[in-house]
Amino acid sequence: MKFESVIGNENVKDYLRKNLETNNILHSYLFLGTEGIGKLKLSKEFAKFVLCLKNQEENCTCKSCLCYQGGNHPDFTVINEDGNTIKIEDVRNLTRKNY
Template identity: 40%
Template structure:
């Protein structure tokens, strides 16, 4: 995903681009924002930008081998972690479902993700086995990029198991980048929060949601404006409203 494919968030995009171009990037970032703000899409675009081999002024090139793989969620140096169901399950078991869900809607919420797994009535979790697997993956050498990157969506689901990751977050292997993507800061372990640089992702404006609906969903101006107003800056909610009207 490229930055221009992310709705709004122009100031945050500039901040992220500057981190890379000025070589002042923290090794652990927390993208914090409400549902439908685009924080996960921003994380994808940022990871692709970091690994792009032909960066443009304000975006990844979208054409190099790294970009093409990142855009399909198959880059060997970008790892993903997210809530799953089952005490022994790890994210790798659900990669096909993850890629399909992200292609359809990278603005989705946790309930919709669990629906993709056929487990909407179960409690999602980021398990002990998942933490062990993350440490194993990030201990491997870099395959082809400049960095190893972990994108963890909803670290709120870590609970006490997150303590297993503290040492690696605090003292990561060389050229390793953690990107945590969260909605509820109060549900994240303080020991993890203290090790991350915060990237605040604001809710979208009604105008940004309206324009996105017109351009991406071919919605009439009147319907797009009404839907955007009801969605209150949540693009995912806007999509849900369209689907149910």
């Protein structure tokens, strides 16, 4: 995984690559930082790669990638903060969705 479309964040990209290479993928990742540094884009690329059921290439058409591209993959959720907080209702919805 090259993360070519993500500019900067080299330390984070190296960390994620190392996780992939050693097959040491954690159960969750939290991407934090100031706005506009590429957190969302990087997290989405990483998630798509990890969730892929086939060849993990850009134009993969496996079931997982199609769900992901359609915005309805059951194992990927983005919670948008409201100001500096995350609403409890968003967390409850996430919990209901995954269990």
